[in-house]
Amino acid sequence: MSARYELSSDPDRLDREWIWRMLSTEAYWGRWRTRGDIDVQLDGAWRVVGAYDQATGAQVGFARAVSDGVAFAYLADVVVDLAHRGAAIGTRMLQLMIDDGPGAAFRWTLFTRDAHGLYEKFGFAEPDATAMVRPARR
Template sequence: MNNDYYITTEKSRMDVDLIHKYLTKSYWAKGRSKSLVLKSMENSICFGIFDKSNNQIGFARVVSDLVVFAWLMDVFILDSYQGKGIGKILLKFIFEYPEFKNVNVIGLRTNDAHALYAQFGFERIPNPETWMLKKNT
């Protein structure tokens, strides 16, 4: 890994205020309360990426049964660090994470990062007519 950054899954190291501030302004988690951010983190494997000064600069989380399915969510790199390949460092780490090696499928949703995820082998869902979702409104 790049010596300028390090990644941890240790939840006690995550800057919850920073994560909440970013997510609540994002298109996918706009307005999510801090208590819900904390609850989502408690029920996920969390990945924080930090600079040499121990400042958190990015985050992602995955929910999985570690066998059949995993869902990647809440991926971000702070705006001032974007465009430097840091997101790719974080994603590579996640996709090489030992617990996910045998997972059959990793899913995600994005409005604007299809090209980034395609670099890691993501494709549009084949046979989308077979997928169903139940949304609680």
């Protein structure tokens, strides 16, 4: 990543307004969530990673994870501002979140319909016969 961007896992640095805007308008998943829902998810996150433009301080990327803190983590809400895509921000956020974080040895899961190539770089693959999923009831 160029020196133009700085990453942080400090939850106090997150721009909740930016995250709300991105997840409620730009992300295809979970648009049913309210602002209150997003705040609850941020407050309960095991780990968050933000990417920030060094010139302006503006948040340009976000990822969060939930975990049991011992063996399992779920990656969620990975998003990069459209104007900043193509600068390896997603790759760097996942590096900090997964491989350089306290869950490096955990079993990680995620759900996505795009960016498979990005996630495959971090060992994500289609589930094996040991995985089952119960769909949401909304």
